[in-house]
Amino acid sequence: MKLLPILLISTISSFLVASTSLMEQAKKAGLKPIPIDKKELKKLIDPKRVITPQRVELGKKLYFDPRVSKSGLINCNWCHNLGRGGVDGVPKAIGHKWSPNPHYLNSPTVYNAVFFKRQFWNGRSASLEDQAQGPIQAGVEMAIDHNLLAKRINSIPAYVDEFKKAYGKNVKIDLKSIANAIGAFERTLVTPSRYDDFLNGDKKALTKQEQKGLKTFIDKGCVTCHTDIALGGSMKPFELNSKYKFRDVGDFVANNKMVKVPTLRNITETAPYFHNGQMWNLRDVIKEMGKVQVGYKIKKEKSTNKFDIKIMPISLSEKDVDNILSFLKSLKGRKPTIIFPQLPESTLQTPKPITDSK
């Protein structure tokens, strides 16, 4: 009877040793935690020192303000719902006049997007501040002309005051400064998880199965694309010529076969999956990726300057898939507390909403 505790201790301690080496392996493989240290985090999310509390608060209001759209009904939160992992939960985004995204694109999460190297599925934007200008103007999304938007916001004195406090007296309130404030808010939307606690040194933060999953995730090469802090967010070659059944990627073909790798953070909240939102079961997604995406060889064709990609499927056992799934669940993060903003009143000068409805 006295043997049991000793055995138990020995098991635990060997488990802790294994955890330490897994931590090191993960970091060597390119995985990075969201830092605990506030200064370190601040440097990462705000390298150009553009965030101030005033800008974040203003940006939060604009993020939730449907007057940033033509109809006066659609806000950023419509597609990037902060109560739902930062997404809308439908395969393809629905925008102004109920328009579906013509490229069949699924809305990516805004949480931790600050850690992405590029924004948009085809990576055409380098920053959150630049990205935010797109959906605001896109006809199938918020559909507002930038002049109309500027007129709306400039007609609301409380907004003008807040812009002056946030950006100085001579601020020009236009699409660019509006998107800048929204970007400042979005930079704060980071969600540390148990996985981060683990990489930050808390060896017990992940269960044994989650650790196994992390190890499999690294060993099988998932980490090749799902890397860095976001476990994604950079441009990688995307196989278009395989039998990949969910290969409709809109306008990516023109874009050198590169696609922005989606983050895996909060992945259990962000179904449906893939750029076109065609799969709902995360277990199936892991298998699908193993089949069609993981393990590729790339050759750059000199004549066309394009990539030639050869896929080498890997084998994932059912147990591997279970373990990876278990690990992915641990990426669910702690969300920042968001007080729902009271938006300033429109005035008689405020251009009216245009719903384009019958």
Add this chain to the structure above:
Amino acid sequence: MKLLPILLISTISSFLVASTSLMEQAKKAGLKPIPIDKKELKKLIDPKRVITPQRVELGKKLYFDPRVSKSGLINCNWCHNLGRGGVDGVPKAIGHKWSPNPHYLNSPTVYNAVFFKRQFWNGRSASLEDQAQGPIQAGVEMAIDHNLLAKRINSIPAYVDEFKKAYGKNVKIDLKSIANAIGAFERTLVTPSRYDDFLNGDKKALTKQEQKGLKTFIDKGCVTCHTDIALGGSMKPFELNSKYKFRDVGDFVANNKMVKVPTLRNITETAPYFHNGQMWNLRDVIKEMGKVQVGYKIKKEKSTNKFDIKIMPISLSEKDVDNILSFLKSLKGRKPTIIFPQLPESTLQTPKPITDSK
């Protein structure tokens, strides 16, 4: 030089005496403040003692959860935006598939709706819990079949847990209990204002002009319909036969010529105005009401059991209108702090959103 302070004090004290009698006049005229006393308020907003913190928190989640709609995109907050005075800011509501309200009806505010005697413009509902069941199912609003809704919510374990905690282990999660929780949340959405402070005894809470406006509001008879705590919320005869230019009232004609009087609380935030949202300028609205609605005689026709209404327009000077406008602005209330809820995850059993888009 020493005379000035004495004069000033004398002016202030006579102002205070006038304030006291205005306070009494207002109460005699049927106006009532939101009580300061928490127990008294609780009795008013929860006469049947149905509110619990668990139900309110659950109701808040459901209020903000777009999965309560067929598309998975539209939540209660879409039309009753708690950041915008509890409304959507468009003339007629836009719902599922971008459908406009076929009766040209403007979304009424949810703030202080707990004080309304009836819900909906035609008063067809007696409680918030009953009202909430309407838009959820209406084809042009949230458009969800009640079986689909029950299936969705029952498929989400975190919701099931919350329902059990809020309503007991044997709770049946269906349209009725879902609407009950939403109602519990809505009962908490009350917004005391400076006007309430005034009626509750703080004589300085309203400026001199606002007090003049309140007096005119009472003297001219606006208070006949805009009465009680909500300054509205009960059914009153509505003139349909006049030249009233904004008289398209949907299906009210069938309803004995009665209409629910809209609340005036937070009125500066809830443009556009009238049941059909056809006026944007609050000053014009006051004038319009003076012309077509205030001062009527009612005869009930025995043969038809319907009302015969004779309108007697009143005269409002420009100064009267200014003062009333000033008073109405004082009705802007202090909103409850709402932490944006994190919604529980869907599962593989959760029925998918149906956007009915191309």
